[in-house]
Amino acid sequence: MRDVAVIGVGMTRFGELWDRSIRSMGIEAGLGAIQDAGIYSTDLEALYMGNMASGLLIKQEHLAPLIGDFVGMGKLHLPATRIEGADASGGLALRQAYIAVASGLHDIVLVGGVEKMTDVGDARATGIMASAADQEWETFHGATLPSLYAMMARRHIHEFGTTQGMLGSVAVTNHYHGSLNPMAQFQREITMEMALESGIMADPLRMFDCAPLSDGAATLILCPVSRAREFTDKPVKILGSGLATDSLALHDRETITSLAATRIAAQRAYKRAGITFRDVDLAEVHDSFTIGEIMAVEDLGFFESGKGGKAALDGELRIDGSMPINPSGGMKARGFPPGAAGIAQAVEIVHQLRGDADRRQVKDARIGLAQNVGGTGATTVVHIFEVI
Amino acid sequence: MEVPRFWRETRARYNLEGVRCGNCEKVFFPPREVCPDCHRASIGRMEKFKLSGKGEVYSFSTIHSAPDYFKDEVPYIVALIKTDEGPMVTGQIVDWEDGEVQIGTRVESVFRKISEQGKHGIIQYGFKFKAVRRALK
Amino acid sequence: MTEIGIVGYGAYIPGHRIRTGEIARVWGANGEETERNLGIKSKSVPYLDEDTVTISVEAARYALRRCGVDPGRIGAIYTGSESHPYAVKPTSTIVAEAIGATPHLTAADYEFACKAGTAAIQTSMGLVGTGMIEYAIAIGADTSQGAPGDALEYSASAGGAAFVIGREKIIARIDKTYSFTTDTPDFWRREGQRYPSHGGRFTGKPAYFRHILTCAKNLMEIMDTSAKDYQHVVLHQPNGKFPIRAAKQLGFTKEQYETGLLTPTIGNTYSGAVMLGLSAILDVFGPGNRILAVAYGSGAGCDGFDITVTDEMKNYKLDAAPTTASQIQGRKFIDYATYARFRSKIERGGE
Structure with a gap:
């Protein structure tokens, strides 16, 4: 296998992008990455596109060639593939692109993630997001994605003494990070009172425990490390990629206070990278719900089981804390277009490792990790990056 | 569905x-x-x-923001029920009073309408759960 | 002739209640006066996820839990209701599946206003009596509706009961059934109409009273009995007044009619009414008690039953399911706005 590097990144701002279509967002993010990498679209050999639910959201399937065409590659007849794993679609697409380059099949590959959420109303969107859960045995009974995470949160509270304040501190921290990120959907800080007094979505989770449903796209350009310096002075190497799955339904899991898919995907990624969690300087983790971030920092090894909430409350997860998490603002504040979420994580890690993250720059960042979860944890993709 | x-x-x-x-x-x-x-x-x-339909609440959430088919029933409770026979089952808890449903609450299954496919479609029935109360004499 | 009777029974009444005074308040009527005139203090209201199917299933499950009959031996299920959730598609097949009685049985739904459930009992008696099948389940259940502001809105309520009819281990023998039927349009609902219409005072003398009194008298004449031969009487109860007046005219006393009179607390459960009254009596009174039951269905007709509780009642596992009495009081009183939402009298708009 060849070593693979990220040589270019691009993304749209995330948010309620009323005037943007799925193709226009794809174009902006795609051209941004092509420009950042200093390549021409004719240099590309393949395209991978992560997307969760365009069929349900905008009734458009067959997305990869559509985006490819509008990014200007239509006449190249490039191999273009859409990849779906709920809100882990972006991370999964990255892994497929990584494998394609590592295997020697392709040299220069574009991998993107995109989602257009706001063309449907909130109730429909809630139902569509719940399609990441088991439609016949969870959603059928009225379960929503927030309610499934809420049940995890309740058990976490029950078993470890995690508090609403700890959940809230994840939101407060990520909004603080978002306030430093010009590409974030929410660039305004929130107070703990705002978090704790916001409306209940699915008890015990409140509005500020949930990421918004956003529009947006993000893109990376990959190539073999051996060629990376043709295009950039600061290539970021993909040290490891780990993927693990679990039962779709929560009710089939041994535990719901920890995601087995995250633990195992992380082990696999650490092993391939030849590092341990101690070597990681910062991470972008899946905080579609605040409890998700608390479980992530435990499952990735950064904190002991049951201690993630306290770490958040104590400020350990801030960019100036002992283990900076979600410097971008995370899904909570940067915004959450499900199919683009995993790619946006990688975009942030690349900025941090290149040292161009401006006001939210984590000091001395050399190794970064991205953890992208699908649904309630039936899929987790972990990627580890190092600046070279 | x-x-x-x-x-x-x-x-x-x-x-x-x-x-x-x-x-x-x-x-x-x-x-x-x-x-x-x-x-x-x-x-x-x-x-x-x-399954006997008997079990206890393993975890639950009171849903205030619901998809279309369940909007009229908010707030409603979805729970994970640890059944006496072993399997964990996802289902709604009905007929609850404030504070009545907790982790560990004993429940039994009931037969209820789960959802309707609009006014013209079929009615989907199935199991839900309710807290076991002392029978009134 | 083979003895036929009740082998098991179960009752289900939804837990929500609305007071007569609350309905009266909304329509500018005098609550106390309305309560007095109708003899109804409150009525049961189904929750959004309860309907005739769910009531029927729960009642049938309760019945089977108590009598222990193997669902595979049930040869017929008939559900009587004027509020089947589907205009076309049987309630009884859903019940059959939900109690595990499928697929080797026959099933059908009945409609005869408030006596569709007792019609189901009679059909069951025929099939069981001729030996065509071993057991049948007859159900009377309704989630009936009165038009907003109409007099029926104070009474139309929800509930039902299921009776397992068989030849063995009979806990209450059906000594005789007799019906009296004429074409009397006192109450009806046309196809596609949401709420029923009625003939006002015409529902009284030529309809309810004529049929109930004639049916009861004829049955007692056939059986060579009079009111004093029965410990209990249960008559159809569209309100709290009619059944008392009819019972008195037939020579019955308060002690005989009070146990089976549920309408003052739960309203008129239509097809469920006499069957729930009967189940309330069977819950309490043991072997040797004799009951006269007469159901009335608008349109019009009456089914009368002469029933005697047997010694087998001592072995009946009443405690295996909630009693009728335990469900009478209800769990939660609601206001008219909530009631209107539960009954789809107001619906969410906007999208």
């Missing part, structure tokens, strides 16, 4: 009919065709097994 997709699982939805592995005797709900522990040894040996 489309009619055939609902209909095909009627026995499980109405009667909590799961399966028991003929090899290791572990009970599963919803029904599975292969035991995740016994693999090949279980093929063709997964026997029908009806």
Whole structure:
């Protein structure tokens, strides 16, 4: 296998992008990455596109060639593939692109993630997001994605003494990070009172425990490390990629206070990278719900089981804390277009490792990790990056 | 949910009919065709097994923001029920009073309307749960 | 002739209640006066996820839990209701599946206003009596509706009961059934109409009273009995007044009619009414008690039953399911706005 590097990144701002279509967002993010990498679209050999639910959201399937065409590659007849794993679609697409380059099949590959959420109303969107859960045995009974995470949160509270304040501190921290990120959907800080007094979505989770449903796209350009310096002075190497799955339904899991898919995907990624969690300087983790971030920092090894909430409350997860998490603002504040979420994580890690993250720059960042979860944890993709 | 997709699982939805592995005797709900522990040894040996509907609350959430088909019932409770026979089951808890449902609350199954496919479509019935109360004399 | 009777029974009444005074308040009527005139203090209201099917299933499950009959031996299920959730598609097949009685049985739904459930009992008696089948389940259940502001809105309520009819281990023998039927349009609902219409005072003398009194008298004449031969009487109860007046005219006393009179607390459960009254009596009174039951259905007709509780009642597992009495009081009183939402009298708009 060849070593693979990220040589270019691009993304749209995330948010309620009323005037943007799925193709226009794809174009902006795609051209941004092509420009950042200093390549021409004719240099590309393949395209991978992560997307969760365009069929349900905008009734458009067959997305990869559509985006490819509008990014200007239509006449190249490039191999273009859409990849779906709920809100882990972006991370999964990255892994497929990584494998394609590592295997020697392709040299220069574009991998993107995109989602257009706001063309449907909130109730429909809630139902569509719940399609990441088991439609016949969870959603059928009225379960929503927030309610499934809420049940995890309740058990976490029950078993470890995690508090609403700890959940809230994840939101407060990520909004603080978002306030430093010009590409974030929410660039305004929130107070703990705002978090704790916001409306209940699915008890015990409140509005500020949930990421918004956003529009947006993000893109990376990959190539073999051996060629990376043709295009950039600061290539970021993909040290490891780990993927693990679990039962779709929560009710089939041994535990719901920890995601087995995250633990195992992380082990696999650490092993391939030849590092341990101690070597990681910062991470972008899946905080579609605040409890998700608390479980992530435990499952990735950064904190002991049951201690993630306290770490958040104590400020350990801030960019100036002992283990900076979600410097971008995370899904909570940067915004959450499900199919683009995993790619946006990688975009942030690349900025941090290149040292161009401006006001939210984590000091001395050399190794970064991205953890992208699908649904309630039936899929987790972990990627580890190092600046070279 | 489309009619055939609902209909095909009627026995499980109405009667909590799961399966028991003929090899290791572990009970599963919803029904599975292969035991995740016994693999090949279980093929063709997964026997029908009806749950009693009794169990206790493992976790739950009161939903205030719901998808279209459930909007009229907010706030409603979705729970994970640890059944007495072993399997964990996702279902709604009905007829609850404030503060009544907690982790560990004993429940039993009831038969209710789960959702309707609009005014013209079929009505989908199935199991829900309610807290076991002392019978009024 | 083979003895036929009740082998098991179960009752289900939804837990929500609305007071007569609350309905009166909304329509500018005098609550106390309305309560007095109708003899109804409150009525049961189904929750959004309860309907005739769910009531029927729960009642049938309760019945089977108590009598222990193997669902596979049930040869017929008939559900009587004027509020079947589907205009076309049987309630009884859903009940059959939900109690595990499928597929070797016959099933059908009945409609005869408030006596569709007792019609189901009679059909069951025929099939069981001739030996065509071993057991049948007859259900009377309704989630009836009165138009907003109409007099029926104070009474139309929800509930039902299921009776397992068989030849063995009979806990209450049906000594005789007799019906009296004419074409009397006192109450009806046309196809596609949401709420029923009625003939006002015409529902009284030529309809309810004529049929109830004639049916009861004829049955007692056939059986060569009079009111004093029965410990209990249960008559159809569209309100709290009619059944008392009819019972008195037939020579019955308060002690005889009070146990089976549920309408003052739960309203008129239509097809469920006499069957729930009967189940309330069977819950309490043991072997040797004799009951006269007469159901009335608008349109019009009456089914009368002469029933005697047997010694087998001592072995009946009453405690295996909630009693009728335990469900009478209800769990939660609601206001008219909530009631209107539960009954789809107001619906969410906007999308």
